[in-house]
Amino acid sequence: MNHFETSLDLRKGADPELVERIEAALDTITKRTAGGSWGPYPRTSDEILGRAEPPRPIRDDKSGLWGYVGAVPPRYAQAQPFADGLAWVRRPESQTWELIDLSGATVIDASSGYLAAERFAEGLAWVSRDEAGGWYAIDRQNRLIIPGGFDDAKAFHHGLALVQRGGWGVIDRHGRVVVQPRYRAFVTPLVSGGPIEGFTDEGLAVVDAGDRFGVVDRGGQVIVPAEHAAVVIHPVAFLVGDQFGLWGALDRKGKPLVELKYKEQAEVVEQIERRLTDGRPVL
Known part of the structure; x- marks a missing residue:
């Protein structure tokens, strides 16, 4: 039985x-x-919530200016895609960016002096008045939310943003440091695809310490020390590789799970499945 x-x-x-x-x-x-083929096709949050797609930027061949399909006529030298219902645009006569809403109305005008601006995400956007860096975060009312003048910064995702000050680290929406800026990159390879920049949806990121890789979580805790030649995130484990091209695996607590002796990642995945499944569902 x-x-x-x-x-x-x-x-x-x-x-x-x-x-x-x-x-x-x-x-x-x-x-x-x-075979990984079960389940619904991946959908964006807009599809799930039934929201219409925002108008796309389009360039008018005659004038060379940019507008938005069916929404805003071509009058900009540059136009970014809409995000959070807002888009950064730059007029031909200006060197600085302004922010518009879906109707084309100005939300933040060019007098703010932003020489660079990144898309809004989770209500915040990174802007700079310095061509060489100096990034800080504002909200849609143009209020300063996160000062600091970072060398570079990425859009917020699940309340966290990657920031660079020498090395790369992580801050939260209040500007508090979650991961100290000491890594070369946060680029996270996945068994199912990728790599992705930053954290997975479950809050894990592969960090590049220069010549070795490890894993941190969204709370800043080191799960896997940066001592491996390669790390790939599996749904229930971490695949790790050495300098000789051999692969093994650690469990989600960073403890050895599969011996480091396999030449292919697929062999390690097979070993993980053998260890962690019963071959048949148990009700």
Whole structure:
């Protein structure tokens, strides 16, 4: 008797026909998920919430100016895509950027003197009056939210932003340092694809310490010390590689899970699945 049958038979009055139907359904799910093809297609937050796509920037061939399809006529020398319902644009007669809403109305005018501006995300945008850096964050009312003059900065995601001051680190929406800026990069390879810049949705990031890689979480805790030649995030583990091209795996606490001896990542993934699954779902 397998685990599935045992778990069901423990329930008094189990219907044998129901048991058989559930078992067949779970077997089907097991086969489908093994290839990673089960489930709905990936959708953006706009699709899920039923929001219409914002108008796209478009260049008028005759004037050479930029506008937005069906929303704002071509009158800008440069135009960024809309994000959070706002877009940065620059007029031909100005060297600085202004912010407009979906109707084309000015939200922040060019007199603010921003020589560089990045898209809004989670209500904040990075701007600079210095061509060589000096990034700080403002809100849509043009209020200074995060000072600091960083060398570079990336858009906020899940309340965190990558910032550079010498090395790369992480701050939260209040400007508090979550990860000290001491890494060369936050670029996170995934078994399922990637790499992505910064943290995964579950709050893990692969950090580049120069010649070695490790993993930190969104709270700044080091999960895997930066002592590996390569690290790839698996849904339930971390694949790690050495300087000789061999691969193994650590569990989510950073403890050894699969011996570092395999030539291919796929072999390690297979070993992880053998260790962490029973080969059949248990109800």
